Amino acid sequence: MQLTDSFTIRASPEKVWAFLLDLEEMGRCVPGLASVEKVDEKTYRGTLKVKVGPVAAAFGGKATLTEFDPPRRMAAVLEGDDQLIASMVKASFTSTLTAVEVGTEVAYQMEVSLRGRLAQFGTTVVSATAKKMTAAFAQNVRTKLES
């Protein structure tokens, strides 16, 4: 499943980049992120709670940075699993920041493979949920950076 989305922030790419790397601040903007910690320079661990209607999942896992080109581009591999409804997710994630007239366009591309019970719930529902989470994340970042 391929997920792509983008949003614009009225701030410079440098400012947005610095913000995205600030775990405390950035973490608070991710809807459902229960915990996040830095393991080493390239590895992060965290727990993400996702709820789609009656179905709730709590993914615990890690993100490993594979590309790091400030303030333009980063790539990471995400791996996680959920104990509640026995599901596994693996994703390769690429994000680019582009300077635009009003500030910065943040775009991401994610190749997600989902296994387990959440997968049978349907990729349609999962991708729509990702879109909603991105919109909420963008709104939270805007509130922090544009004030």
Next chain:
Amino acid sequence: MKVEFLEPATLAEAAALLAAHGEGAKVVAGGTAVTLMLQQRLIAPRVLISLGRIPGCDFIRREADGLHLGALTRLRSVESSTAVRAFSPALAQAFGVVGNVRVRNQATVGGNLAEADYASDPPALLLALDARVTAVGPAESRQMPLSEFFLGFFTTALAPDEILAELIVPSLPVSARAAYLKYASRSAEDRPCVGVAAVVEVDDVGRCRDLRVAVGAAVETPQRLGRVEALAHGETLTDELIATIADEYARALDPLSDARGSAWYRREMIRVFVRRALREARDGHR
């Protein structure tokens, strides 16, 4: 894991239990949806709150403001009710095409709406009929139009401690006609790939007084486009105008992709079935 099975005696009591147990609790009415999710282990509630023993929630009543359906009324009862058929044949039909007869004998009106599965038949027609619902909480109840009820996939405007109690369908003027068309792309018993509801009311000289079109199953929540519906007001509903409206729905909606059809395919089927539903509502046949 042990699951507690509770059988409250009133809806308010059920809502209070829901408030007390929070996210670990799940309401069961007919059980057709909940049982599937339990079997697939998508949900693992600690408490099941059954509405099965609550009296006075299984009814079909014609009142001054329209037709009232209790939340625990079985889909099969709606489908076969002479009162419903006299009120709106399309309404009986939309409930009669859900799943199969075994499902309809068990599934309830309230359950169908509260589950908010996008691939469902009644919601599109109910939206076109300007229906509203009553929700009961631990302390009070409130009404809301169906247009504000569906928020997204499997998500409704019901608060975590609210239970859907009643569906109210306003009466249509005698000169109005409604139609619901279900398009199943795989097998006869399947959920809809696209469902389209249309309501058309024309005056004595054949001009459109009211036109409503709701598209369901192809989109996350059933959708009406007021701007497009308004194109018909005061106009004669010709085949050309119907085609224009169908094209606008196909263009403006953002269909989803799943095993029943791709977004591209669904867009084309929206075009076809909006046209057919409007013709049926106008002529009484396709």
